[in-house]
Amino acid sequence: MELFHSVQRLASRVFSYDSSHTALAPGWLAVLSLGLFIQIAGILLIADGSRYSTQVHLLLMLPSLILLLIRPDFRLWKQPVVLALTSLLICLMLNALWRTETSDKSTGDWLKVTLFILLYVHAVGRLALHPRTLLAVLTICGALAAMFAWLTVLHQFGIKATPLDYATIREEARLYTLDWQGLGNLKHPVVAGLYYGIFIIILTQRLVAAPPKAWRSALILFGIAGLCIYVLLTFSRGAWISTLVAGLCLLLLFPGRTSRTLLISGAFLLLGMLVMFWPEVRNEWLVRGASRRDMIWLSWLAHLPDFWLWGVGPGAQFDFTYPWGGSVKHAHSLYLQLWYQLGLPGIILFILFLGCLLEKGWRLRQQPPARLGLALLILAMMAMLTDVHALLLRPNHYWVLFWLPAGILIGLQPTHPEHIRQSGPNA
Numbered sequence: 372m373e374l375f376h377s378v379q380r381l382a383s384r385v386f387s388y389d390s391s392h393t394a395l396a397p398g399w400l401a402v403l404s405l406g407l408f409i410q411i412a413g414i415l416l417i418a419d420g421s422r423y424s425t426q427v428h429l430l431l432m433l434p435s436l437i438l439l440l441i442r443p444d445f446r447l448w449k450q451p452v453v454l455a456l457t458s459l460l461i462c463l464m465l466n467a468l469w470r471t472e473t474s475d476k477s478t479g480d481w482l483k484v485t486l487f488i489l490l491y492v493h494a495v496g497r498l499a500l501h502p503r504t505l506l507a508v509l510t511i512c513g514a515l516a517a518m519f520a521w522l523t524v525l526h527q528f529g530i531k532a533t534p535l536d537y538a539t540i541r542e543e544a545r546l547y548t549l550d551w552q553g554l555g556n557l558k559h560p561v562v563a564g565l566y567y568g569i570f571i572i573i574l575t576q577r578l579v580a581a582p583p584k585a586w587r588s589a590l591i592l593f594g595i596a597g598l599c600i601y602v603l604l605t606f607s608r609g610a611w612i613s614t615l616v617a618g619l620c621l622l623l624l625f626p627g628r629t630s631r632t633l634l635i636s637g638a639f640l641l642l643g644m645l646v647m648f649w650p651e652v653r654n655e656w657l658v659r660g661a662s663r664r665d666m667i668w669l670s671w672l673a674h675l676p677d678f679w680l681w682g683v684g685p686g687a688q689f690d691f692t693y694p695w696g697g698s699v700k701h702a703h704s705l706y707l708q709l710w711y712q713l714g715l716p717g718i719i720l721f722i723l724f725l726g727c728l729l730e731k732g733w734r735l736r737q738q739p740p741a742r743l744g745l746a747l748l749i750l751a752m753m754a755m756l757t758d759v760h761a762l763l764l765r766p767n768h769y770w771v772l773f774w775l776p777a778g779i780l781i782g783l784q785p786t787h788p789e790h791i792r793q794s795g796p797n798a
Contacts (some may be wrong), residue, residue: 403438407498432494446784452728458723491770492777492781500782506739517595569775572747576746579625580742616753666693685713689707703760706756728777744783
C-alpha cells in the first residue's frame, strides 16, 4: 500500500499541472515528444504502414486527447486561425454528409480524419509553448533524416554501383527509398524530395538561429549536404523550388553573419552548378517543362463549370487520361484538387486558413519557432502548387509537410513566460 501511494505521488508530480500558466509538466512533455518523434521519424523507421498508424494513434493521438480533456488550454482555441481551421473542417464534414457516394470513405471515416487533425494540431501546439523541447525533437528527426539520406546515397551509388550518369539516374534510379528492409521508403521520388526538404530547413534553422560551436556546425553542415544531395537526386523539381524558396525565406528571417555566409556561398554554388550542368538543367526546364501538368490543369479548367460552386465531394478523384492512354487520379495541385472536392467554400476557407497562419507567423516573427514555422509553411505552400494531392487524410508524410508548421504557428502565443525564459532572442 505504501508503494502504491509513493507511485501515485510520483505520478502526480511528473504529470502535475500549474493552472497559473500553460506550461506542461515533464511527463506530458516526454509523452508528446515521443509521439511527435514517432509520427515524423516513424515514416523512415517503421516499414509497415499499419504498425506506423497504430503507434501514432497510441503514442500521440491518445495522449493528446487525454491532455485535451483533463488539462485544456483554452488560449489555443480562442484565435482566428483556429476559427478558420474549424470552419474548413466543418465544410469537410458537411460535404461528407451530403456527398456520401463520391468517396470510398464513410462519414465516420471523415469524422476520424477531422478528429486526428485537431488532436495533432493540439499536440504540436502544446509543444510549441516549450520551444527548446520542440526544437530538440525536430533536430533529432533532422539528424535521423540526414543519416538516412547519406545511407541511401551510399547504398545506391556505392553498394549497388549505380552509374553517376544523368540519363541513368533520371530514368531508372531517382532516390526515394533506402532499399533495405523497407526502411526509408517514401514510395515516390516527389514525396521523398519534399519530406527530406523539410529537414534541410529544420537543420538550417539550428545553424542560423544561434550558431553552435565549430564542430557542431560542421556536423550540421554535413547533414544538410547529405539531405541536399538526396533531394537533388530525387529529380523532383517541385521539391527543388519549394526547398530553395523556403531556405531563402528562412535566411532572410534570421539576419546575421551565418545567414549572409550561407546566402552568398549558396548563390555561388548554385551558379556554379548551373554552369557545370547546363545541358541537364536545360533538359529539365525547357524539354521536360511542366511534365504535362499543363494538360491536367487545362482539363480541370474545362470541367470547372461542373463543380466550381459546391465541388464533387471529399476524397473524389480527378480522373484525367492522356491522349496516349496514361492516366492520373488527381489534379497535381492541392489548391485545384481541394476546389474540385469541396467547391468554392472549401478553397476560400483553406486560403483563409493559410492567410491566418501567415499573419500570425509574421506577427510573432520575433520568436524563433515562428520563423521556422513560417519557412516550413512557405515550403508547403510552394509544394502544394504542383505536387501535393491531399491534406485531409490520416497521418502520413504530408502531415509533416503541412500540419506540423500549422500546429507550430497555432500553438505560439504573443507573450509566454516559459518561452521568454527558455528561448531568449535567438534560441
